[in-house]
Amino acid sequence: MNRNSYKYFINYRLVLSLSLLLILSLFLFADTRDLLGDVNNDGSIDVQDIILIVDIILNDEVEYGEYELWASNVNADETTDVVDIIIIVMLILEIDDCPDLYSPCSDNLSICCIDTTSHDYSWVLDTLGTNGSYLRDVAIVDENNILVVGNIVTETGEYNAAKWNGTGWELFGIYSNTLNLYNIQYFSEDDIWVTSGCFPYYWDGNGWTRYHLENMGLDACVGFDIWGTSSSNMYFVGYQGAIVHYDGENFEQMESGTEVDLLDIWGTYNDETDTEIIWTSGHDSYGNTVFLVYNSGMWQPVYDANSYKYVFRPDSLSGTIGGLWSSENALYVYTTWGIYQCPISTVGEGEIIWLGENGDATKKIRGTADNNIFFYRSGSEMQHYNGSTWHFFDELINPLDVLNSIDVKNNLAVSVGYRYYNPIQHWAVIMRGVRN
Helix, strand or coil, rough: CCHHHHHHHHHHHHHHHHHHHHHHHHCCCHCCCCCCCCCCCCCCCHHHHHHHHHHHHHHHCCCCCHHHHHHHCCCCCCCCCCHHHHHHHHHHHCCCCCCCCCCEECCEEEEEEECCCCCEEEEEEEEECCCEEEEEEEEECCCEEEEEEEEEEEECCEEEEEEEEECCCEEEEECCCCCCCCCEEEEEEEEEEEEEECCCCEECCCCECCCHHHHCCCCCCCEEEEEEEEEEEEEEEEEHHHHHCCCCCCCCCCCCCCCCCCCEEEEECCCCCCCEEEEEEEECCCCCCEEEECCCCCEEEEEEEEEHHHHCCEEEECCCCCEEEEEEEEEEEECCCCCEEHHHHCCCCCCCEEECCCCCCCCCCCEECCCCEEECCCEEEEECCCCCEEEEHHHHHHCCCEEEEEEEECEEEEEEEEEEEEEEEEEEEEEEEEEE
């Protein structure tokens, strides 16, 4: 090989190597480029992009490409002008008017879009007890303190509660080991409420107190669900439309206007205005279903129907009403048609954000914010909403598992129920999911 051929070969190898490095770099950093506002497409939004936008506005002699014109029009109004510069300056200075959990949208920096969370959860499945065991509710304190209630049968005895201590489950009894429990609400280690089929029970740190409502003159069986802001403001719902409020001293039965079983309750409290809005829902075996709201001192129906009125409506509640949950901004209601998202101010008038097959109305849907919501249906079919998309955890599906409740806190989700083999054989099941 002569000298010229050798030099040509070396230059060829150099050009090829540089080309490969360039292609690799573009591949590795592709997710940081092609950003609205990144006019020079260098992977970051800075003063250099502002200089380019000024030139696009003032210099008619330069013909900019399609990408530069798109990236400079950050408010998507089809015109690059001083408004786009102002928006980018605010973005660089990390100044925006977006509320918590929201950021400037990727396709229009002048409006806000909700931040998305990760669907990446690792799940652990635990079983407790032997034949006859089941769990009905769960309360997450933190990742090393989770409480579950129901009925747990073992070879050495019967229990109705268990606690996750970070390494294992500790079984114990509440009030009476053989008392089947339905719900739990945890405020602190010495401030806990549970319910049996009809009665509330309270732990004050020293012992459990049972409140026998019938002995107080109340014709109410309210063990199906509980919600409250404190132990001086508790609501209990249950059989044939029964609702009872506890103010820290007295229990008062409230007029619901329905005889349909109430299965779920949730509410929001506004510290600034010192007001609360509470919702409850339920259905029975006769095809009747209700959805009530408590505001301004009385319960009012938002939705009341029977099986003959189950016509699908994409912009308002329809079907059988199941579980419900609210963030600070919106109410989420699970029905046989899917999940409706309704503004808190106009509950009942919303839009369906998850359309499912006509089927069961799950008991509970829970979350921590509009971008972190869980629900279950059809046994152990669990789904997560991250603010934009739904994710189905197919690794949890087992036709033998039936879920009864779920709780969500920070990056942890826990659902409980039982593993069903036949009408008289079932074991308690716990699904713990931790976001990676």
